[in-house]
Amino acid sequence: MTEDELAKRGIDFDKPNAARVYDYLIGGKLNYAVDRVFAEQILQVRPESRELALLNRKWLRRVVRFGAEHGIRQFLDIGSGMPTVGHVHEVAQAIDPASRVVYVDNEPVAVAHSEIVLQDNDNAAMVHADAEYPDDVLEHPTTERLLDFAEPVMVIMAAFVHFIPDERDPAGLIAAYTDVLALGSYLALSSGTFEGQGEEVRRAAELYRNSGTNVVARSREELRALVKGLEILPPGIVFIPEWRPDDPAEVGEHPELASQLALVARKN
Template structure:
């Protein structure tokens, strides 16, 4: 296929990526026909996927606002995806103009687009890296220039850990980041689960296997293990709409259909 003018030269335009699929489900325009074609297959096989994307985005907003209310003014967003409406820096800086954000993604399109929209924002940056490469992420010049690791940080891993490559332990990855965080830091997580809607989840896993980013869904107990070393904030690990909903309508009649568990923890 023909490479769009805005696409970085090193981006794979022949195989769908999770970041560009997420952008497609959210109605964005930074995706290729290969992403849209697979996205349409996923929507047909698992109609709840677009809703999952929007619910997940709403959870991200609530989690960031919660952290802001606890005094957090700097964020490290792992697997941030392609910037779209309601980015972390927009949410945070709307409350605190001095809030600082570092975005991390392995998708060149995501980082290139982030660089464009953050060009005039000195306190928000994006770096291209694999999130499991904590040495690169934490030691990056941009990370060190923006984040102050002597003060609490909000660590975000929203709808990304289920994309870790086979053989990479999310527990070991998170342990490295947790160790780098000062006391009083917060951690927000959302993760696809097999505990409900197993047929749709099986279809999602099957179709994402055709992309650059296969999925590993996990049960609630496995997801709970990712909060080791953090004190869970009420209401604990719950389906996406149940975490600090802004209204009863946000929860709906079937919160389990969100397809994911979420939670926020604090490092003591």
């Protein structure tokens, strides 16, 4: 897809976008000069940012596999970002090809390329919507076609809620999605935190704020409050390498360096 075609979709090429910056950090190609310049600024502050982005991606794959192994065959990925290797539908459909996945994002590059990646996949699709308006997502024809909310669904919010400040009611936003879920559904959530972090993490967050993207780091207790009413499953709210690692050696001596907390909660 050419830059002119993408421009018609309303892309602002003068401002870095968090999804495209993340894509650059994990080695993707769906980003632009403004994103790469900003990402290099982040790397100067936190040289390990590439590894940290990949840790979050690995956590995403683990929670999808967890959901699939516990009978989930429907996934709603909020703020899904760029299509890349090991995306939700690839992990879920490797376990059961009939698994259905709806991605949601309002970033035009992510939407455009996801549509291309998914064009031959009848059980996965992208919804172009602002996830802060749940009705636009839940009542979208694509969502209604692919997901049956009378059956369990896993809602995924990977590195999403830390872009929602308190004044925009993140707890209410999460509840709007989980209230419609059947019993036995799951919420998988990861979020930036300042717990156990050094000054470089605060400087990185400040860079995002200065670029026009506010990042709200939250503590364990703040995240617990956001998912009130759901059962947080073991191992609880932990740094992402600690959440059910495939190999205990992957956790390392300092899991807090991941700078993100994660949880999976069930609706009972």
